[in-house]
Amino acid sequence: xxxxxSKHYDEAYKIxxxxxAHYKDSRYFNVWKQVVDFLREIRDPSxxxxxxxxxxxxxxxxDEGFKNYVGFDFSMEAIKxxxxxxxxxxxVGDAYDSALYKKFPHNVxxxxxxxxxxxxxxxxxxxxxxxxxxxxxxxxxxxxxxxRWFLEEWQVEKRYHDLIKIEKIVKITSMKKTNKPWIVAKGxxx
Numbered sequence: 071x072x073x074x075x076s077k078h079y080d081e082a083y084k085i086x087x088x089x090x091a092h093y094k095d096s097r098y099f100n101v102w103k104q105v106v107d108f109l110r111e112i113r114d115p116s117x118x119x120x121x122x123x124x125x126x127x128x129x130x131x132x133d134e135g136f137k138n139y140v141g142f143d144f145s146m147e148a149i150k151x152x153x154x155x156x157x158x159x160x161x162v163g164d165a166y167d168s169a170l171y172k173k174f175p176h177n178v179x180x181x182x183x184x185x186x187x188x189x190x191x192x193x194x195x196x197x198x199x200x201x202x203x204x205x206x207x208x209x210x211x212x213x214x215x216x217x218r219w220f221l222e223e224w225q226v227e228k229r230y231h232d233l234i235k236i237e238k239i240v241k242i243t244s245m246k247k248t249n250k251p252w253i254v255a256k257g258x259x260x
Contacts, residue, residue, distance in 0.1 A: 090151055093133075094127040098183065101207050101242050101252050102127050105182060106134055108205045108238065108256040115203070118142075118176035120165050120194070121184035125152025132158050140174040141194045166190070168197045179259075181206040186216045195233045195259070204234055210251035212243070226253055235260055 093099060105127065109115050115136060121143025122128055125148075131139055140165035143149055152160040163170045165184065179198050185191040186209050198204060208226060209219045220226050224240045230236065236257040243251050 086195075089126070089148075089192055090155070090204040091123040091126075093130040096126050097250075098126070099130075101182065101254060102130055104181060104240050104242060105205050105207070106130065108254065109136060109178065109180075111256070112178055112203050114138075115178045116176045117178045117180055118171065118174055119180045119182075121150060121181060121187075122148070122160060123183065124148045124156065125156045125160055127180070127182060128152065128158040128160065131246070132156055136255045138202035140176070142170060161245055165197075171197045171199070176202070178203040178205065180204075183207060191218075192230075192233065195230070198259045200259050203256070204259055205256050207252055207254050210253060221251060223253065226255060230255075230257075233260055234258070 088096060093102065096102070098240060103194050109117070109131070116138040117131065117136060117140070119128060119139065119141035123144045128139055128141045140159045141152065142161050143152070144162065144164050146162050149162050165188065173235070179202055181204065185194070185206060188194055209216060211219055212219050223241070226239060227236055234257040236255050238256045240249060240254045242254060
C-alpha cells in the first residue's frame with residue numbers, strides 16, 4: 071500500500087463535516103483524552119503537533135489549558151479549517167522537512183493519526199531530537215490510507231524501539247462512532 075498525498079486530504083477536509091466539528095464530536099476524542107492524560111505527566115509541556123489535521127486536537131489542548139502549542143500539516147485545507155476552529159498556532163508544513171522541527175522550541179512532539187499513513191515513518195521520527203518527549207497514536211486495524219497497523223503493543227515496540235524509549239502504551243478499545251481500536255504511546259526519543 072502507498073501513502074495518499076495532500077490533495078487527497080485536502081478533498082477529504084473539504085467534504086467531510088466531521089473534520090470541522092467540535093473535538094468532542096470527533097471519532098478520535100477518546101484517543102485524544104489519553105493524549106491529554108499523557109501530556110499532563112510532562113512538566114511544562116511545549117507541544118509541536120506533527121500532522122495536526124484540522125486542529126481539533128489543538129483546540130482540545132487549548133481548552134485543557136495547554137497554550138504552548140504549534141501544529142503543522144501538509145494539507146492547506148486542514149490548516150484553513152484549523153485557523154477557524156482554534157486560536158492555537160498552525161502552519162502548512164511537511165513532516166519530512168527536518169527544518170520544521172527546529173523552527174519552534176518544544177519539549178513534546180505529538181504525532182496522532184499520522185505514522186500509519188507515512189511510507190517512511192521512521193524518517194519522520196528521526197527529525198525529532200533525542201531527549202524530546204513523544205506521544206503518538208497508531209491504529210490496530212487496516213483501512214484506506216493506512217500503510218501499516220499494529221495488532222499488539224509488542225509490534226509497536228518492535229517497530230520504534232531504535233528511536234523511542236517507550237514508557238507507556240494504552241489500548242483504546244472504543245472510539246466514538248466507529249468502535250475501532252487504537253494504541254496511544256508515550257516515550258522519549260533516543
